Amino acid sequence: MHELSIACELVRVAEQAARAERAYKVTAVFLRLGALAGVVRESLEFAWDLATEGSLLAGSQLVVEPVALAARCETCERIVQPESPPILRCPHCGNYTPELLAGRELQLRALDIERAPVDAATAPASTPR
Numbered sequence: 001m002h003e004l005s006i007a008c009e010l011v012r013v014a015e016q017a018a019r020a021e022r023a024y025k026v027t028a029v030f031l032r033l034g035a036l037a038g039v040v041r042e043s044l045e046f047a048w049d050l051a052t053e054g055s056l057l058a059g060s061q062l063v064v065e066p067v068a069l070a071a072r073c074e075t076c077e078r079i080v081q082p083e084s085p086p087i088l089r090c091p092h093c094g095n096y097t098p099e100l101l102a103g104r105e106l107q108l109r110a111l112d113i114e115r116a117p118v119d120a121a122t123a124p125a126s127t128p129r
């Protein structure tokens with residue numbers, strides 16, 4: 001399954017970022033997913049538990065933030081939301097809009113992590129949030 005290998009790659013990148021932040025656990029992963037990214041959201045969510053098993057992300061929640069299509073129509077000279085992908089046409093004039101500005105995102109946006117406490121001697125008694 002295509003989405004499983006994508007999930008594994010996301011886990012690898014997220015784990016690297018989490019370790020750099022001295023995290024011992026990742027509780028949530030926020031992902032921007034474009035409508036034309038070529039990834040089925042449901043399959044990705046389905047693969048998540050398997051992909052995160054045994055990693056810092058085990059038991060974490062995958063939060064998918066969908067990104068709508070946006071393209072520039074050269075005829076109308078404005079940003080439009082093309083209809084009926086993968087053939088992208090301007091909903092106003094019907095011309096092709098090959099210049100896609102958004103919709104192909106597959107982007108790790110943020111992580112919720114739990115971090116090991118900083119050196120107890122220097123850490124304040126209560127950390128303001």
Ligand SMILES: [Zn+2]
Pocket residue numbers: 073074075076077080090091092093094095
């Ligand atoms: Zn147009």
